[in-house]
Amino acid sequence: MNFVAAIGRTFIGFLSAVGRLSLFTGAALSHCVRPPFYPRLIWRQVVEIGYYSLPVVGLTAIFTGMVLALQSYTGFSRFNAEGAIANVVVLSMTRELAPVLAGLMVAGRIGAAMAAEIGTMSVTEQIDALTTLSTNPYKYLVAPRLIAALMMLPALVLTADIIGVFGGYIISIHKLGFNPSVYLRHTWDFMKAMDVISGLVKAGVFGFIVALMGCYHGYHSRGGAEGVGAATTNAVVSASILILSFNYVLTEMFFAR
Amino acid sequence: MADDTPKIAIRGLHKSFGRNHVLRGIDLDIGKAESVVVIGGSGSGKSVLLKNILGLLRPEKGSIKVDGEEVVGMGWTERERVLRKFGMLFQGAALFDSLRVWENVAFGLIEGRGMSRRAAKDVAIEKLAAVGLGADVGELSPAELSGGMKKRVGLARAIAAEPEILFFDEPTTGLDPIMGDVINDLIVDCVRKLGATALSITHDMASARKIADRVAMIYRGQIIWAGPVKTIDSSGNAYVDQFIHGRAEGPIQMEVRSA
Numbered sequence A: 001m002n003f004v005a006a007i008g009r010t011f012i013g014f015l016s017a018v019g020r021l022s023l024f025t026g027a028a029l030s031h032c033v034r035p036p037f038y039p040r041l042i043w044r045q046v047v048e049i050g051y052y053s054l055p056v057v058g059l060t061a062i063f064t065g066m067v068l069a070l071q072s073y074t075g076f077s078r079f080n081a082e083g084a085i086a087n088v089v090v091l092s093m094t095r096e097l098a099p100v101l102a103g104l105m106v107a108g109r110i111g112a113a114m115a116a117e118i119g120t121m122s123v124t125e126q127i128d129a130l131t132t133l134s135t136n137p138y139k140y141l142v143a144p145r146l147i148a149a150l151m152m153l154p155a156l157v158l159t160a161d162i163i164g165v166f167g168g169y170i171i172s173i174h175k176l177g178f179n180p181s182v183y184l185r186h187t188w189d190f191m192k193a194m195d196v197i198s199g200l201v202k203a204g205v206f207g208f209i210v211a212l213m214g215c216y217h218g219y220h221s222r223g224g225a226e227g228v229g230a231a232t233t234n235a236v237v238s239a240s241i242l243i244l245s246f247n248y249v250l251t252e253m254f255f256a257r
Numbered sequence B: 001m002a003d004d005t006p007k008i009a010i011r012g013l014h015k016s017f018g019r020n021h022v023l024r025g026i027d028l029d030i031g032k033a034e035s036v037v038v039i040g041g042s043g044s045g046k047s048v049l050l051k052n053i054l055g056l057l058r059p060e061k062g063s064i065k066v067d068g069e070e071v072v073g074m075g076w077t078e079r080e081r082v083l084r085k086f087g088m089l090f091q092g093a094a095l096f097d098s099l100r101v102w103e104n105v106a107f108g109l110i111e112g113r114g115m116s117r118r119a120a121k122d123v124a125i126e127k128l129a130a131v132g133l134g135a136d137v138g139e140l141s142p143a144e145l146s147g148g149m150k151k152r153v154g155l156a157r158a159i160a161a162e163p164e165i166l167f168f169d170e171p172t173t174g175l176d177p178i179m180g181d182v183i184n185d186l187i188v189d190c191v192r193k194l195g196a197t198a199l200s201i202t203h204d205m206a207s208a209r210k211i212a213d214r215v216a217m218i219y220r221g222q223i224i225w226a227g228p229v230k231t232i233d234s235s236g237n238a239y240v241d242q243f244i245h246g247r248a249e250g251p252i253q254m255e256v257r258s259a
Helices: A002-035 A041-051 A054-079 A081-121 A126-130 A136-172 A180-190 A193-217 A224-255 B047-056 B078-081 B103-111 B117-130 B148-158 B179-193 B205-211 B230-234 B238-245
Strands: B008-017 B020-030 B036-040 B061-068 B087-090 B165-170 B199-202 B214-219 B224-229
Touching: A002 A136, A002 A193, A041 A081, A041 A136, A054 A081, A054 A136, A081 A126, A081 A136, A081 A180, A081 B036, A081 B148, A081 B238, A126 A136, A126 B047, A126 B087, A136 A180, A136 A193, A136 B230, A193 A224, A224 B020, B008 B047, B020 B036, B020 B047, B020 B224, B036 B047, B047 B061, B047 B087, B047 B165, B047 B199, B087 B148, B103 B117, B103 B148, B117 B148, B148 B165, B148 B179, B165 B179, B179 B199, B179 B205, B199 B205, B205 B230, B214 B230, B214 B238, B224 B238, B230 B238
Parallel strands: B036 B199, B036 B214, B087 B165, B165 B199
Antiparallel strands: B008 B020, B008 B061, B214 B224
């Protein structure tokens, strides 16, 4: 009987968490589109998410592009299809690797920071203080982060697309001996606008997920340092899982026939 | 005819967290320009009472009226209007780490009331002076302040917009007795100058005696005694007597489990 009760408790707990998250998302979205807006806070988050994430996303992209070229060559050379390397690199980077890897890296960097900052504010009553000072915490803390992440992830992914393709180019030209102009022509010919657009749409969704999870877990953290630690972990883990799940859903939407 | 509507009127207030029934029918009136101190042990529901009045928690049952206006169940826009009447000093001061001290004090003026940063800074420096802090402190970050200074900045922030009602959550907790007394004097001074209504919660009797016109004792989620501060030593209530003298023996039993 205890076993059944435990399953029931877990299920009810899951449903109430889904309910809480849905209400939080609804409230956060409604505050994103209603004034007052806080341009200064949005700009601060734009710099934090966009500018300071550039090195980590750039490094991830360049090494991924380089490895992709190297691995494709090892595989494709077995059946004389080395010419497809440019195609594989540009398609993989724009459609999948740049948005997913940038999303995961930003989840680790920004999602964790948001959860820790908002979580600390929650357990030290700073969020209550905001309310007593006639300032809506959703508007002041959550909305600027959501808006900035939604805008900056696509910008980061576009940069990662270029850097990733460049990484593949460097390896193909300098290590594998490809002709530069042929490689670039192949890259350009194979790439379609939809490849880039789908990646940027994914990036926008992933940015929203990262900020939402960071803010949600931070906002609901309780119980001092331990609670903030748990919120940080939960923010990164849940954002990573949601990114991978939504990546499948969006890929299915864009490319399944 | 004099308006005798209480500034805050609480009736039959209930609040639970799961199976923990914290407030079990609180009835309390706070008159205009009156300073009421709610005393009670840890976990008796003092902070929950304050948070319900401010709308930070939603009660299951009961009524809270501010200037005769029901605030339970209010939407954000209406609540924002009512919250402009309030200023609050939090137990840990709750200063915003990411802002400088003067920005903390001016926060409600800039973000809540749309005042320009320059004008708000002037007000912030004036309010810092009112709590005995110089303009140079305004440029520091909250992390650079001692506990007593944080409380003073929290008090300056609470009075910055000259609210009609001031709440003090454990104002002297964590301070040495001298600094505690300094904070008590500042509270009395600020409340008197503003002509504000004050509600404080504390378990520090020295603080309660200094800042209260009237004292109410909360025990197991109910107000079990309320009366003028002068009568607290002759309340005739065994619970109040035990609490104000800090005795382990008496009707209030602390749950202490031995290993």
